[in-house]
Amino acid sequence: MDMTLNAFTLSLLTGLQLGSIYVLIALGLTLIFGTLGVVNFAHGALYLIAIYLAVSINNTLGFGLALILVPPLLFVIGVAMERGLIQRFYDRPHTDQILVTFGLAIVLQELLKWIFGANNIPFAIPSWGNGIVMLHDYLPFLEGFVVYPKWRMILVVVAIVTVSAVFALLHLTRFGLVIRAGMRDAEMLQFLGVNINRRFMVVFGLGAMIAGIAGVFGGPVTQVSPEVGMQLLVPSFLIVVIGGMGSLGGAVLAGILIGMAQSFTAPYIYLNTIIIYLITVIILLVRPRGLLGAKGVFE
Amino acid sequence: MSVTATTAPSFFSCRELNAFYGESYVVQGVSFDIPEGDIVALLGRNGAGKSSTLRTIARANQPALSSGEIWLNGQALHNMKPFEAARSGIQLVCEDRRIIPGVTVEENLILAQIAQPLGWTLEKIYSHFPKLEERRKQEASTLSGGEQQMLALARALARDVKLLLLDEPYEGLAPVIVQEIERMLQEVKKMGITTIIVEQNAVAALKLADHAIIIDTGVIVFTGTAQEVLDNQTLREEYLAI
Ligand SMILES: Nc1ncnc2c1ncn2[C@@H]1O[C@H](COP(=O)(O)OP(=O)(O)O)[C@@H](O)[C@H]1O
Ligand SMILES: [Mg+2]
Numbered sequence: 001m002d003m004t005l006n007a008f009t010l011s012l013l014t015g016l017q018l019g020s021i022y023v024l025i026a027l028g029l030t031l032i033f034g035t036l037g038v039v040n041f042a043h044g045a046l047y048l049i050a051i052y053l054a055v056s057i058n059n060t061l062g063f064g065l066a067l068i069l070v071p072p073l074l075f076v077i078g079v080a081m082e083r084g085l086i087q088r089f090y091d092r093p094h095t096d097q098i099l100v101t102f103g104l105a106i107v108l109q110e111l112l113k114w115i116f117g118a119n120n121i122p123f124a125i126p127s128w129g130n131g132i133v134m135l136h137d138y139l140p141f142l143e144g145f146v147v148y149p150k151w152r153m154i155l156v157v158v159a160i161v162t163v164s165a166v167f168a169l170l171h172l173t174r175f176g177l178v179i180r181a182g183m184r185d186a187e188m189l190q191f192l193g194v195n196i197n198r199r200f201m202v203v204f205g206l207g208a209m210i211a212g213i214a215g216v217f218g219g220p221v222t223q224v225s226p227e228v229g230m231q232l233l234v235p236s237f238l239i240v241v242i243g244g245m246g247s248l249g250g251a252v253l254a255g256i257l258i259g260m261a262q263s264f265t266a267p268y269i270y271l272n273t274i275i276i277y278l279i280t281v282i283i284l285l286v287r288p289r290g291l292l293g294a295k296g297v298f299e
Numbered sequence: 300m301s302v303t304a305t306t307a308p309s310f311f312s313c314r315e316l317n318a319f320y321g322e323s324y325v326v327q328g329v330s331f332d333i334p335e336g337d338i339v340a341l342l343g344r345n346g347a348g349k350s351s352t353l354r355t356i357a358r359a360n361q362p363a364l365s366s367g368e369i370w371l372n373g374q375a376l377h378n379m380k381p382f383e384a385a386r387s388g389i390q391l392v393c394e395d396r397r398i399i400p401g402v403t404v405e406e407n408l409i410l411a412q413i414a415q416p417l418g419w420t421l422e423k424i425y426s427h428f429p430k431l432e433e434r435r436k437q438e439a440s441t442l443s444g445g446e447q448q449m450l451a452l453a454r455a456l457a458r459d460v461k462l463l464l465l466d467e468p469y470e471g472l473a474p475v476i477v478q479e480i481e482r483m484l485q486e487v488k489k490m491g492i493t494t495i496i497v498e499q500n501a502v503a504a505l506k507l508a509d510h511a512i513i514i515d516t517g518v519i520v521f522t523g524t525a526q527e528v529l530d531n532q533t534l535r536e537e538y539l540a541i
Contacts, residue, residue, distance in 0.1 A: 181399045181410050188397040191357060193385035193414035
């Protein structure tokens with residue numbers, strides 16, 4: 001492989017940027033699976049709702065309001081989704097859960113298509129995020145004119161901040177302790193007086209809220225069209241599996257891995273289309289529980 | 300459904316409990332009362348329905364309570380969720396101890412103190428269970444069986460417990476450890492906590508208990524004093540194999 005340092009750096013950044021969106025979607029997906037035991041195939045649709053809300057607010061009221069409004073709105077939508085529909089399927093087989101969340105995803109996707117049309121809606125990036133970054137200014141070892149879109153850099157930073165915040169919430173707060181414990185033995189927490197289902201509902205809302213954050217910053221990158229939800233859902237779901245169902249660290253690791261793999265195989269079109277499945281198969285053969293899957297978590 | 304006790308309710312009282320695991324009818328019309336501060340040994344063969352009865356009282360989702368009333372200290376528990384029953388004073392120490400893995404010993408205790416009302420403080424727990432204090436920063440699932448049982452008991456005491464349900468506290472423990480747990484349960488008894496103890500080791504449970512109930516295929520077949528069971532050889536042979 002003949003690759004210059006410049007090309008390598010660009011692929012690395014693209015991998016990080018791809019991984020950032022995957023991680024933000026997969027984080028919510030794995031949180032919801034780890035707590036409620038539900039594979040939420042409607043999670044891609046939450047991202048879809050987020051980008052349409054974000055683009056609508058951004059293009060009329062400005063980016064600032066989109067940033068302030070969309071994540072909390074997604075929190076509310078997530079909680080409503082959990083209470084209104086998904087909650088009724090906790091005691092049903094996984095196949096029923098998959099059917100209902102998948103069905104919901106399609107309904108939401110068609111609804112958004114009906115409202116906004118099938119075409120991509122241009123997402124105007126705010127002026128402070130527009131333009132390019134001269135990489136040479138930051139990485140002096142790079143030679144010549146190497147640039148990367150500023151907005152994509154911002155997306156990576158947002159993902160890092162969001163992931164850190166979620167880890168801090170889970171590992172440094174009492175709420176996080178209860179959630180982590182609830183992931184291991186929800187019934188025992190109830191026997192200790194904890195209304196764990198209410199907290200899990202909050203987690204569902206948080207997962208949706210992260211999809212909201214992803215939508216606000218990812219919309220301009222992934223584009224705003226009805227297929228985007230499903231396009232992201234498949235890799236995100238595989239990332240959850242590769243990382244280990246319910247493992248947040250695993251989702252982050254796997255998200256970056258898949259992002260990098262897709263970025264670095266971009267010149268080889270055949271390999272690029274199958275690389276994610278190839279990695280999934282190899283990792284699951286070597287580690288059936290995924291990279292960081294814990295023993296006894298939903299087995 | 301009207302839920303009024305027909306006679307002056309005892310401190311704890313359950314009436315005509317019927318509970319199912321799916322189609323399987325595991326608690327069949329169980330009724331008994333416990334005066335405040337007394338200890339009941341709930342005995343019977345493997346699979347008789349002892350754990351199911353305790354889980355029903357703790358208002359676990361499974362087995363599902365289909366009918367019957369549960370009263371504790373004047374409160375009706377039969378329509379409660381498990382966390383509400385726990386807040387009303389039920390503490391179930393499960394048969395496999397159910398120590399939360401992936402968090403520390405101390406965090407297991409903290410998890411018992413998320414919801415009011417609380418029982419013993421951590422300091423008080425550590426003064427009674429110095430081993431737990433030594434290991435407070437240790438991952439809880441790395442404790443030995445005996446230490447896990449202590450932690451499970453301590454976790455119950457960390458709550459304001461009015462009815463303690465002990466499911467096989469001696470199970471799988473070496474004799475010296477059993478003695479240690481026994482001493483702790485004697486202390487619990489002195490504290491006057493109303494308790495139901497389920498144990499394969501019937502003699503050990505009867506030593507501790509005031510009353511005995513024997514259950515077989517989900518039905519109560521004997522109610523009396525602990526001494527009566529110790530004295531009645533046919534009963535012991537038929538239902539307890541001792
Ligand atoms: N989770 C379960 N699902 C279905 N049946 C169960 C379950 N747990 C126990 N049982 C059945 O319920 C009956 C009573 O079991 P259990 O209450 O555990 O007995 P014991 O504690 O007296 O040994 C047994 O026939 C057992 O097979
Ligand atoms: Mg049992």
